[in-house]
Structures are given as structure tokens and as C-alpha cells.
Amino acid sequence: xxxxxxxxxxxxxxxxxxxxxxxxxxxxxxxxxxxxxxxxxxxxxxxxxxxxxxxxxxxxxxxxxxxxxxxxxxxxxxxxxxxxxxxxxxxxxxxxxxxxxxxxxxxxxxxxxxxxxxxxxxxxxxxxxxxxxxxxxxxxxxxxxxxxxxxxxxxxxxxxxxxxxxxxxxxxxxxx
Numbered sequence: 001x002x003x004x005x006x007x008x009x010x011x012x013x014x015x016x017x018x019x020x021x022x023x024x025x026x027x028x029x030x031x032x033x034x035x036x037x038x039x040x041x042x043x044x045x046x047x048x049x050x051x052x053x054x055x056x057x058x059x060x061x062x063x064x065x066x067x068x069x070x071x072x073x074x075x076x077x078x079x080x081x082x083x084x085x086x087x088x089x090x091x092x093x094x095x096x097x098x099x100x101x102x103x104x105x106x107x108x109x110x111x112x113x114x115x116x117x118x119x120x121x122x123x124x125x126x127x128x129x130x131x132x133x134x135x136x137x138x139x140x141x142x143x144x145x146x147x148x149x150x151x152x153x154x155x156x157x158x159x160x161x162x163x164x165x166x167x168x169x170x171x172x173x174x175x176x
Contacts, residue, residue, distance in 0.1 A: 018052035019176050020145070026169030028077045029122050040122035043078040044167055050089060065092040071110060079121030083153070085114025085131060094136075104139040108147075116153070126159025137173060145173035 024046035031041075050071045059066020068088045075083040089110035109132070116129040130153070137147030149171065154164035 020048075020050040021174045021176060022046070022048035022050060022147075022171050023173075024048070024149075024169040024171035026149075026167060028075075028079075028081070028167050029165040030168045031166065040079065040165075042081070042121055044075060044169060045077070046073065046075045046169055046171070048073040050173075055088065065090055067091075071112070073112060073114070077119070077121055080119030081121035082117045082119065083114050083129065083131070085112035085129075087112030087114075087131070106135075106137045106139065106145065106147075108135040108137065108149075109133065110135070122163065122165055123161075124153070124155060124159070124163060124165065125161035126155035128155060128158060129153050130156050131167075133167075135171070137171070143175050145171075147171045147173060 024044075026044045026046070028042045028044040029040040048071055051069060053069060054067040055070055056068045057066060058068065068090065071087050071089050073083070073085045073087070075081075075085075087110055089108055092107045094105040094107055112131040112133075114129060114131070116124060116127055118124060131151055133149050133151035135147050135149035137145040139145050147170070149167075149169045151167040151169065152164060153167060155162050
């Protein structure tokens with residue numbers, strides 16, 4: 001598996017200069033309620049490979065936000081849970097959000113499907129899981145990005161149960 005990921009990285013690095021390696025750390029099964037007792041909060045480590053190759057155009061030519069692009073990911077939690085996935089993402093340059101700012105902000109929604117091994121973590125009811133994520137990132141002077149995302153993972157009711165989990169992640173993104 002790791003060997004296949006390395007091969008994908010080597011092949012894709014020569015294809016396009018707008019691809020991104022995304023490294024993230026965050027919280028798996030993050031809940032916004034006041035009572036955190038009894039939840040399965042775990043540290044979440046994430047790597048994604050985002051390719052800039054357009055799979056399908058679903059919008060006007062002048063607005064590249066509607067270009068579906070491929071992504072691949074792997075996650076691991078402090079509870080020994082793991083998730084290997086493939087999916088699609090869209091990306092929109094939000095421009096300057098603050099007056100006088102020279103930094104660019106980006107909005108990146110994504111959708112993945114993958115294999116989930118619960119390890120010692122939360123029981124999600126199926127080994128097949130779907131993940132949706134909304135991310136906002138800021139492009140730095142060196143063209144790297146720093147971002148924050150909120151994601152939801154669940155089996156879309158294909159399993160015996162479907163508790164789902166929220167994931168909040170801080171990421172550092174490196175173009176290649």
C-alpha cells in the first residue's frame with residue numbers, strides 16, 4: 001500500500017506544478033457540545049495528495065471552481081483507526097478577504113470514499129465510509145498554504161449503524 005502511494009507521488013510530481021501535498025493534524029470525533037465525557041476524541045493525522053488534473057467540468061469555462069479534480073488520502077488516529085480514500089475536490093480562490101491584504105484565501109470542498117479500519121476507536125458501523133470536508137486555506141508568500149477544515153465521515157446508512165464522526169484539521173500544504 002505504501003509502495004503504491006510512493007509510486008503515485010513520483011509519477012504525479014512530474015505531471016503538473018499545481019498539485020499539493022497536504023499534511024494535517026487534528027481531532028477525530030470532535031463534538032461541539034459542552035459535555036465531552038464519553039466521546040471518542042482522538043488525535044487525527046492526515047496526508048492527502050491533491051492533483052490539479054481536471055476530471056470533469058461542471059460549470060462555465062471562465063470559472064474554474066466547477067472543475068472536479070482527483071485526490072487521494074490516508075489518515076491514522078491515536079486510537080489506531082485508519083482510513084484510506086480516494087475522491088474529488090473543487091477549489092475556489094476567494095481572493096483578498098481583508099482590505100490591504102496581499103494574501104490569497106482558498107475554499108476547498110471535497111468528497112471521498114474509502115476503507116475504514118476502526119482500530120481501538122469509534123465503531124462507525126461499516127468498513128466503507130464517505131467523507132465530506134469544507135476547508136479554508138491561506139496562501140503564504142512561498143506559495144505554501146495553511147488551512148483549517150471541518151469534515152464529516154459516515155457510512156451513509158449502508159452499515160448496521162451509522163453514528164458518524166466530525167473531524168477538525170489544521171493543515172500545511174506544499175505545492176509540487
